[in-house]
Amino acid sequence: MEQNKAKSLYIHVPFCQHICEYCDFVRVGYHLDLSDRFLERCEQDLSYHQGETFETIYIGGGTPSALSLDQLKRLLNILKPFIGNECEMTMEANPENFDEEKIKACVSFGVNRISLGVQSVQPKLLNLIGRKHTMTDVENVILLLRKHGIDNISTDGMYGLPTQTLNDFKETLTWMISQQLPHLSLYALTIEPNSAFGRKHIKSVDNTLEGEFYQLACDLLQKAGYQHYEISNFCLPSKESRHNLTYWHYEDFVAIGPGASGKENHRRYTVTKNLHRYLSEANPFDEQIILSKEDEMFEFVMMGLRLQSGIERKRFLNRFDVDIETVYATAIEKNIKKGWLYFSDTHCKASEEGRLFLHDVLIDFM
Ligand code: SF4
Missing domain, CATH: 1.10.10.920 (Arc Repressor Mutant, subunit A)
Structure with missing residues (x-):
């Protein structure tokens, strides 16, 4: 079969300052020494791609903005040689730990798109799901991003949260529209057994109500000029996530970091979810599949x-x-x-x- 050249790179930064109630992603509490070792390992993993450049780079997590300013600069510096021409370079950030210095560092190293974890505008719901930011934090970060030239902002929103009403969700969507955010990703809450919600036996909303939340988003956002370009994703014209289009177009992409999944040359792989294994083993894969x-x-x-x-x-x-x-x-x-x-x-x-x-x-x- 023909050999593909990956156009995209995903880096999974597994550190978070707090653990959200619903979270089942690969993440651990922020730890200075572990995050330093993680950065060393990323550098080592990227050395196998020396000479390659990527059309899109996505730094996800976890919470990349939970890294210290120096660590963030180090990560971005490691990535510098891999940034291709007109690269879409996205970083995920949480509003409570993304200050002006970190934003300036991102801009100076070529980050041109930020995905901001907002989830809901209601303080009671943010509190319930264990998010630590306020809407003032969110609005300040958006102002700072725009001040420093990053207009390409995506936000995440959630629906089907315990006690969330359709009107609560409508308020969140209305706020997103009022901010003219170019890209929105909306997800239904799923209760994962390994999350704090799962352990507390919180139940998901029924399918009918979940469908009503979804339909509300489709109706409101389409009226506001957003294109519903993927099941969970909406954007203003030409503001699709180029990185995620790589996945949906089934192109190859390199994945680095614990729990990250990649696809290169007819091989799909998932890096181990265990951070200690990731940091200590030469080939720490949980799964590798040769695709027919x-x-x-x-x-x-x-x-x-x-x-x-x-x-x-x-x-x-x-x-x-x-x-x-x-x-x-x-x-x-x-x-x-x-x-x-x-x-x-x-x-x-x-x-x-x-x-x-x-x-x-x-x-x-x-
Ligand atoms: S939901 Fe995101 S910010 Fe919250 S614990 Fe999980 S990875 Fe961290």
């Missing part, structure tokens, strides 16, 4: 149907030397009949309803 052509065709469809624009048939043909219709004729016909799929000379895409039932659509493609 069939695996890749299915995953290409699985990712592509998440997008409103769907799958471009030409891209599928170029990638696999076969037309998508030839491989998946039965699944395509069945889902067109259900009203869950549209199929044209150029595209194969899920309808609004099809995207809601994507899991069922994909079963037919397996």
Whole structure:
């Protein structure tokens, strides 16, 4: 099979100053010595990519802004040689630990997009889920980002939180719209067994209410001029996350850091979630899978149907030397009949309803 060159790089910084009640991500409490060792390890991992540059770099976590100013500068300095021309360089930040000095460091090292964890505008809900910021912190950070030239700001919002009403969520969405934030990612709360909520046996909201939250977001944001370009993501025109489009277009991407998953040259891998193993072993993978052509065709469809624009048939043909219709004729016909799929000379895409039932659509493609 053809060798791909990864265009994107993901770095997972696993440190957080506080642990949120719902969190099941790979993260640990911030620790100076461990975070120094983590940075050393990142540098070592990146040395295998010497000479490569990336079109998108995403520093996620955890909370990258939980690093000290010196550590943040060190991380950004390590990444410097890997920044390609017109690179979209995103960093996740939490409002309570992202001050002007850190923002200035980001700007000077080429970060041009910030993903800010907001979640909700109601103090009672922020408190309930264990977030430590206030809306004053959020608004100050947005002002500082704009002052220093970063307009490309994404925020995360959550729905289906315990006691959250539709009106609470509407207030959060209205605030996001009023800030003219170019990109919004909205997620339903899922209760993971290993989170504090899971251990307290908090229950998720029922599917009907979850659907009402989702529909409210779709309606309000579309009226405000946002494009619902991916199931959980909305943006103002041309403000899609280029990094995440790499995933949805099923391109290769390099992943570094504990728990990070990457895909390079027909191999999918997940780095160990155990920070101590990550820091001490030469090849600390939890999983490595060599992908067959069939695996890749299915995953290409699985990712592509998440997008409103769907799958471009030409891209599928170029990638696999076969037309998508030839491989998946039965699944395509069945889902067109259900009203869950549209199929044209150029595209194969899920309808609004099809995207809601994507899991069922994909079963037919397996
Ligand atoms: S939700 Fe984000 S900020 Fe909160 S503990 Fe998890 S990784 Fe850290």
